[in-house]
Amino acid sequence: MKPKRELWLADQVGIRGIELYIPKLYINQKDLETFDNVEKGKYTIGLGQDEMSFCADHEDITSICLTVVSKLLKNYDLSAKDIGFLCVGTETLTDKSKSVKTSLMKLFEENSDIEGVDVKNACYGGTQALFHAIDWIYANWELEKRFAIVVMADIAVYDAGPARCTGGAGAFAALVGPNAVLSFERGLRATYMVDVYDFYKPNQPVPSEYPVVEGQASLQAYLTAVDEVYKLFCQKAEKLRNEVVNISDFDAMFFHCPFTRLVQKAFGVLAFADFKRGLSNHLTDTIRAKPSAFLLQPRELNYMSRDFAKMTAQISAKLWAQKTEPSPIDNTLGGKRLLFFSYGSGAAAAMFSARILILEKDTRDQCTQIKQSANAAVALLEERLCVHPKRYNEILALREKLLSSAAPYRPEGVRNNLTDEFSLFPNTYYLMNIGDKYRRYYTQTSS
């Protein structure tokens, strides 16, 4: 018999439940092309963008986190005492000191013993929060027997200009614990961090929600990162598992998505990396596409080259379709292997993998609830309000006004009684008021 210590150790740590919250407003990117008076297809085909979510001035980072965590607690029938760790990854700051996590404590009134605060690094905070949660379970499950929650949320808005169409808003919450239906492969976590100013939100004389964006630097940093973490991921797989992996070994691949077309480029970079490693049986058209022509060219040039992008799209065409297509959530997912790439400017990136395990009642039940939650989130997408870009700009101006107004301040959405574009889905938290000394007060729409 194994010693007791071993039996108590957490295993198959990963995601046991998810919830998603997408705000009620969106714009159609075709409308935005017309409105911005740019070439037709610039956003929709050039960048691969279809729609963009956003919220008015009565939702903020705290309210969307409250919304998604309250959904998770309810739908997964969790009591406050089941949770021992909760961590929020975000770069949408309304306060430089108070963490969003402390504001979420109002959802856990029966249990104040919950570790974790906020994790900050551009789009990467959520991934690091997930890693912290996984490690917390490995390190503490034996003694705590409680679960962890990770929240990843941002309201991304850009100043008028070419980047505005790459915004978005949403919140994701995951329940993390052992024996998870989505179990991360231990040790297969490759990180790449460097000091770069590709996208940032510096202190400035006039505060702004908008970042400084260096478009070209950001593309380079993203593609360099995916190249580097994949190399390291392959090394770790070989060292720890004696396994030579290539991109066809994963049933699905998930990328941080600044815009869709960049993800396709990144996928191509990975295919080319496999080719360089002498692994090309899973690639297509390698004779005609001539990837070898790019072997001696510096990778910085390759990343920016249209010919390189065309070549990698060609050799990875079949895999791209297979590995990034949506898939129904059901028991046929059992055994599937997933690869994740996360990137946050500054820059921080990671690649890591997971297995879907649907083995017994526990994991089957997790799968069932995840399916329900995912379907509900997708169904809500259909109930959103499509807003004209002109109105979008007006609503962003309301967010700017809120930021530049002295307290107390009541958001326009509240002054309009949550009507028309200010209406919200049921059970949604919102910012009721910015009171004296800039304290923010929240309440919830009815169910």
Place this chain on the structure above:
Amino acid sequence: MKPKRELWLADQVGIRGIELYIPKLYINQKDLETFDNVEKGKYTIGLGQDEMSFCADHEDITSICLTVVSKLLKNYDLSAKDIGFLCVGTETLTDKSKSVKTSLMKLFEENSDIEGVDVKNACYGGTQALFHAIDWIYANWELEKRFAIVVMADIAVYDAGPARCTGGAGAFAALVGPNAVLSFERGLRATYMVDVYDFYKPNQPVPSEYPVVEGQASLQAYLTAVDEVYKLFCQKAEKLRNEVVNISDFDAMFFHCPFTRLVQKAFGVLAFADFKRGLSNHLTDTIRAKPSAFLLQPRELNYMSRDFAKMTAQISAKLWAQKTEPSPIDNTLGGKRLLFFSYGSGAAAAMFSARILILEKDTRDQCTQIKQSANAAVALLEERLCVHPKRYNEILALREKLLSSAAPYRPEGVRNNLTDEFSLFPNTYYLMNIGDKYRRYYTQTSS
């Protein structure tokens, strides 16, 4: 023989090395009393403050973190490849997106595979960063065999008024790993988190380094937190180790210190908590001090009562002297047990404990280097410049000017060629320039 897995597991995870950086400038609190035209002893006796560190406009959160981490790498003879995790806890933000951690990567050019970004929650970020590092070692040591670094740093400045004397500036870095000389007791980690606005740094129309402070709310929150985490800590000790602890079981106690007098109050609250639990053999003067008179009074009233503070000071007088006095760092520390209380507004608090283990060459060597580093840091305190409060205000005004100036901007300290009050210690990083688009550039003084 134990199974291999067990042998590889990390044990006695804790602090194997420390470095401290305190800036070169300070004011004497007696001078500040005179300058502020307040009652003599208000800061020095009433709050228990002696001196306050600060820095001019050419040091910022990134520069002081660079300084302390570069010291740690050098003094502990660490190469970039020894490190697998580095996390920064701070509430001093110069950027809402880019993490300080990514800026520190320039110290690790041979290794970009280092997990961790920034952790934010008032004064608590550093503690949470430490917990993340400990958990990272427990979860990953088996496969990674690399160490973690935790950085805790802040530049705390307050607007003119009663809180200004409670500022301070400094950076601390710790090397975390298994078999540590300061080994945290596993499972004895009690957390208390609630949603409260006692001290915060909200988005405002005019940016400011200064927080909003609710003095009374903050004192209440701090004392409630120490009371609650101690209760929970005792419960966990009983549950996990079948041990009934009281404050005399620890050889030294460490508190988050907004100002010294509040720590003494908190210590008294713990003594009273022991008394309430029926444990009073270690307390003094319990007959005359009559702690029982306060048993039925709501704790909120006790916290604010002078009589209560007097009573708790009386019953804990001997222990206060014993447990909070400085102690030389040497082998006689072996076996000593330490208790820590951390608090950050918002609010997040924790109590946790550690043992000093000086068993064989590895831990003895750690102890020797820690002693050297601590002594060097203390020696540097004596080489600081005492600045008059009038000049302090002028220098804070320079920091305000930097914050409100459009880029590019060269700090006054640099324009003055690091002379007089702008001089820095050797090997100190500083902000050379805020360049185009608010990018910050750093360099280092010579050794």
